[in-house]
Amino acid sequence: MRILLFTGKGGVGKTTLAAATAARIAASGRKALVVSTDPAHSLADAFGTVLGAEPSEVDTSLYAAHVDARSLVDRSWPELRDQLRGVFAGAGLDELDAEELTVLPGVDELLALSEVARLAESGPWEVVVVDCGPTAETLRLLALPEAIAGYLDRVFGSARGMLASAQVRSAAKSISTLATHLAGLREVLTDPAMTSVRLVLTPERLVVAETRRTLAALALRGVHVDALIANRLVPKARLWQGPAASWLRTRRSEQDTVLSELDASTPLSVHVVEHRAVEPIGSRALIDLADELYAGIDPLDGLRRPGVPLLSVQADGDDYLLTVALPLLDGCDLDLVRVGDDLAVTVDGVRRLVALPLMLRRYTVIDAEADGAGLVLRFAPGQEERP
Template sequence: MRILLFTGKGGVGKTTLAAATGAALAARGRKTLVVSTDPAHSLGDAFGHSLGAEPSEVDALLSAVQIDSRTLVDTTWHRLRAELQTALSGAGLDTLDAEELTVLPGVDELLALTEVRRLAEEGPWETIVVDCGPTAETLRLLALPEAVSGYLARVFGRRVTDSVRRLGTHLDGLRALLTEPSVTTVRLVLTPERVVVAEARRTLSSLALRGIAVDGLIANRLMPAPGFWRGGAASWLRTRRTQQDAVLAELSKAGFEAVSRVEHRAVEPVGLPALLEIATELYRDRDPLAGDGTPVTPLLRVRPAPDGYTLRIAIPLSRDAEVDLARVDDDLAITVDGFRRLIALPESLRPCRITGAESDADGLVVSLAGNRGRG
């Protein structure tokens, strides 16, 4: 099983590229499901096919579905919430407090992600391609399993009911699925504009912080090569393409060398023939599952040092990134550009104390002195 998550700023064409990738995989003989978790639900428009809340066949080996988060909330969460409220009331909380504690932020997004996992485990598909929402929503979505799991641990403590235990186990499984690079990877779609370089790096930093692998960047809507353009618009088109080439060069200089490219179409691509044409340009002779060759690096790597250890945290950082690092018991609290995560220290490093930290092009390097107490 493979899961490909497509995300990017709103309006960059991620839905079209997700649909094109799904169509290409099916054309190569892989049974594929394309899933939309984007509230805009434009996936059906890209296929030119009416979609609902249950998977429907678009073509041989290709199916698609638009997840209805509100229905999932009504049918799934309300029942579980009632069980959690009962458990909390039985632990001595009054009804109002129990109701407040079981209002989870982002529960509709979490249930959409849960539905993706259910489809992956129970369905007949070899590959699932997910058209996620815009980048900010996707980053929040992918952080939810760990955040909600921590929330439940703080709220319930030792008062664990069967319902809480089942939910916690499910969240742990969901987090494991998202952070297994041999199964789940992200493809970041962008347009070649000046503002995208810093944003792309911030997005990659946040995904790396969550332990979620990125296997490709796609620059969409690139103006065609000038060639023999003539007429009044030729100068404008050349200027636009020159600007885009400069952005791509800046991306390469910033470390994003393997950026796939898709040219702008004069006509909106709708339907399988148009989508397959885009997939041919995007992947050429490559297997669409293979990404663009971007290496997947482990989040944490430990190396011995003369006075202890160095812990490398593979988070790509922009030059102006705001980074905060703190020790919290056996965890490191890392905040990058407002995104925070607690990362459990490897067991061998827990007796050590932090003596310094610095950043380089590959992320953070934390120095620890061995077996000298905690800092």
């Protein structure tokens, strides 16, 4: 099974392109499910039909659904929350403290992601296309399995000395089950053979700048991006005359310049879609749009690129070079800190602890620089850190 995540800055057309991709895949005879986790729920508008929380067939081999995160929270979270509250109350914490400790940040987004995984496993689909929320929400969504797993580990650690009552044992079992589920989600998201992201943008400098920052943030999370899609290019005026034609030529020239700069700064394929006079609604119009987008290339295999590991090590004389594969913007806010056996990498406010390869854990970083491959750190094997 393949999972394709579509995201981008709000208003760039990611929902339409996600729906078009799913429609094109289904038209080729493969069963496809397209799911929206975007609270705006505009996926139904793209197909011109009504969608619910469970998949419904909108065309031959094509199914669609909306994930209602709020409803999932109301159904799924209260039981575990009550169990955790009982654990902390039993530890002598007052009611207010117990309540605060059981506020799980991002639980609605987490349950939405879990629901996508459930839907993916529950049907006959060969491909699941996910219409994610805007970029910032998607980055938070993809970071949740790791972040919440850490939170639960701290919460569970606080309760280890209280494992006596049946209530506590039940809560511990629930936490363990949730932690295992989170690890499974993380594995799915970071498996490039299964999951990849397609970033949708419009050819404007501000949008492209956000897209490039998103590329670095996704790489830091270990999430694979297989393509960039530039939407709403102004059609070429060709032989047209008059003020409107002059405006179109000027605008298209500006867009082409922006895309040329983007193409030169990333090894990813940049696919383009021209702005249409009529909004594509319904399967037929969406398939026509996908035919322009993919231009005869299979939407699955034609864009597939091998995943690049976040970390790679090579010997350089007596030293070792550790490459952290991050596409970095000029002037980005970058910070590196060694924290025990981990490397804390922060890029433009996005931070992740990356476990160092075992062979480097006893050695010291003596130099760091950025190049086209990302960050390159030099370790001196003769300068061992004392345990």
